[in-house]
Amino acid sequence: MPPKTKYTKAMIIDAAISILETKGEQGFSAREVAAKLNASVNPIYENFKTIKNLKFCVLKEILEMFFSYQRKNYTSDPWTNVGVGYVLFAKEHGNLFHMLFNSMKTEKEIDNLAWNTILEEGLKMDKFKSYSPEKIEKIFRKHWIYTHGVACLIQSGLLKVDTIEDIVTLIQISDLK
Numbered sequence: 451m452p453p454k455t456k457y458t459k460a461m462i463i464d465a466a467i468s469i470l471e472t473k474g475e476q477g478f479s480a481r482e483v484a485a486k487l488n489a490s491v492n493p494i495y496e497n498f499k500t501i502k503n504l505k506f507c508v509l510k511e512i513l514e515m516f517f518s519y520q521r522k523n524y525t526s527d528p529w530t531n532v533g534v535g536y537v538l539f540a541k542e543h544g545n546l547f548h549m550l551f552n553s554m555k556t557e558k559e560i561d562n563l564a565w566n567t568i569l570e571e572g573l574k575m576d577k578f579k580s581y582s583p584e585k586i587e588k589i590f591r592k593h594w595i596y597t598h599g600v601a602c603l604i605q606s607g608l609l610k611v612d613t614i615e616d617i618v619t620l621i622q623i624s625d626l627k
Contacts, residue, residue: 457493459507466508467546474545480504509560512546515539517567524614528575532568533597533621534614540601541617547605551598568594596624 465486469477480491480501487493498504520535540547550560569590572578578586600620603609611617 457487457489457497459497461487462494462497462504463508463511466504467511470508470512470545470549471543472545475549478505506560509550510563512543512550513560513564515543515546516550516564520568520571525618527577529572529577529593530618530621532572533593533624534617536597537601537604537611537617537621538614540605541611544605547601552602593624597621600624 462483466478466483469482469486473482480494483494483504484491494501494504498507516536516539518535519539520532522531522535524531524534524538550564569587572590573583573586578589581589600609600617604611611620
């Protein structure tokens with residue numbers, strides 16, 4: 451009898467993200483993920499117990515991908531980089547962005563983690579050292595509303611941008627205080 455193939459959580463999450471990237475949320479199911487792995491659905495349920503648990507873990511991984519975009523240095527300004535990363539993630543990973551921010555509704559815990567992480571990292575920026583936490587949160591909300599709108603317009607194809615410099619320009623316009 452051949453040895454049992456071991457499917458790790460990471461392998462399953464990677465397969466699920468690949469499906470979401472190409473087919474969107476409508477293509478996401480335990481059967482689709484299993485087919486991507488050339489496996490039955492058993493490894494999925496052995497590792498995650500429910501499809502809801504798998505979706506939650508996938509959303510957390512997508513959120514980490516999203517944060518990695520925001521942490522890159524597109525410019526010398528970390529504040530601008532957060533917005534550019536937000537928009538660039540939407541442009542390059544439209545289906546993942548849609549699932550993370552625009553689908554029926556992501557898990558509340560994921561929403562809170564996204565907002566709290568962005569706020570926490572922003573509080574470390576020199577640009578905001580002299581502001582009260584309330585003022586910083588107000589600035590971040592305005593920036594987020596503008597940046598999310600730009601990201602959605604680009605992700606949907608209604609707004610075309612060709613370069614990172616174009617995105618930088620759009621984000622710097624929103625440098626609201």
